[in-house]
Amino acid sequence: MPSYQFYVTDMVCEGCGDLIRQAIQALDADAEIAADLETKAVRVISQAEELAIRAAIIQAGYVVQ
Template sequence: MEIKLNVPSIVCSGCGDTITKAIKTVESEANVNVDVAAKTVTVEAQSSEESIKQAITATGHTVA
């Protein structure tokens, strides 16, 4: 299942790396694509959208 989330707090590729690592702790096989310019995170994963959002917010980022 593909989930596309708007994460307005992304400002650099370091943010993307942090978010990617957090999502991979929830699901190691997840395919994560962070677009810094568009401030979006696209995740191809089996986990629920809620668990992905929780992983992102646990890093201090906000999900719109």
């Protein structure tokens, strides 16, 4: 499966990470997601396309770099 890394600059707490996970899992329930609050990195292994994942994070209300 493809893997992607996104930097979510306004992810500041576990609640943010949970909302981002939920948004990505709505696209791909089998996605593997790791959110690192310290580095603001979200690593995703998923069959979903990169642009779709990025859009889901943005629609959840976060800024993706």
